[in-house]
């Protein structure tokens with residue numbers, strides 16, 4: 357079960373007015389992640405001048421609120437401090453996507469002085485990490501101590517900490533435990549996201565074309581080509597992750613979404629914020645009106661839409677009861693909870709962000725469905741391209757087109773219309 361689109365706020369983000377500007381600063385990395393969007397081709401670090409040019413391009417053409425620094429591992433870029441200072445000088449927020457491995461207290465101190473807003477950690481069981489002697493990591497929960505260590509480091513310096521995982525068939529069952537862990541530590545963690553794994557299948561009967569010419573795709577041609585990926589396989593969808601969370605936390609709900617570029621039924625981004633106190637007691641989630649007000653007012657007063665708030669809203673979220681029936685329900689539960697023991701009114705409360713992202717899907721006719729008004733676009737050859745498919749442009753000078761032989765793959769799965777919440 358998942359929410360009806362009419363009960364959610366469709367984020368107002370677009371190609372030219374989008375809170376995120378994405379810059380890939382390096383193709384150097386210090387670990388290996390399954391399904392990484394980036395093939396390490398030995399290009400090394402992008403020059404500081406080129407990075408500054410990309411940032412100015414994004415500020416101009418994206419009207420962004422933050423610059424997300426990605427790669428490779430951005431922390432390894434020798435000019436990372438200069439890059440952060442440049443972003444701060446433009447009065448933009450800066451967020452680094454990192455696996456954490458190269459992070460030290462002294463580096464964090466310099467990040468703080470340079471004005472870094474936050475770090476979004478990618479730490480999950482699809483990775484081969486030196487902390488685990490490069491052995492396979494069997495459970496997401498085995499990584500919680502490592503995650504907590506990084507959360508504590510950032511908390512010391514007052515830097516925003518976000519954690520993301522890639523969700524696979526194997527790890528879907530662990531999503532609720534990951535959320536429980538994050539909520540338990542929400543004093544130090546600002547939000548989490550779950551990105552559903554996608555690989556490009558390498559299989560007989562699946563052909564790839566670039567600029568009209570057939571190209572030979574095999575495992576390793578791109579970071580995300582995968583010979584274990586079966587095109588017929590019914591993939592996990594955003595609504596499956598939503599349902600898994602909702603089953604365990606009935607108070608959870610999404611407030612907003614981004615759909616797909618082809619199928620009107622697809623959910624690509626599902627964004628939710630649970631209202632929860634520091635004892636892990638959930639009261640509800642905010643609804644579409646709160647998200648609409650947040651986006652509209654941020655745009656009105658600051659000129660941009662928003663994805664990373666600088667401050668926690670705390671109990672002020674209950675002011676939204678005037679407009680948002682989901683918050684009204686949460687307030688009612690909160691008051692009942694406080695009546696049992698009035699001391700509880702002093703427990704800190706937060707609207708904790710939970711994001712779900714469904715990466716590109718191959719439809720039965722071979723078309724690839726993207727996120728409508730993709731937030732994670734970067735600059736390539738003077739044009740904006742979806743960062744999840746940047747490598748196709750780097751290597752083949754265009755996005756790939758796919759031809760699926762129906763005789764060899766008669767059961768190719770498409771999107772199905774699942775039941776919705778009433």
Ligand code: SF4
Pocket residue numbers: 624713714715716726727730731732733742743744745
């Ligand atoms: S289309 Fe954009 S938002 Fe969606 S997965 Fe790709 S880069 Fe991310």
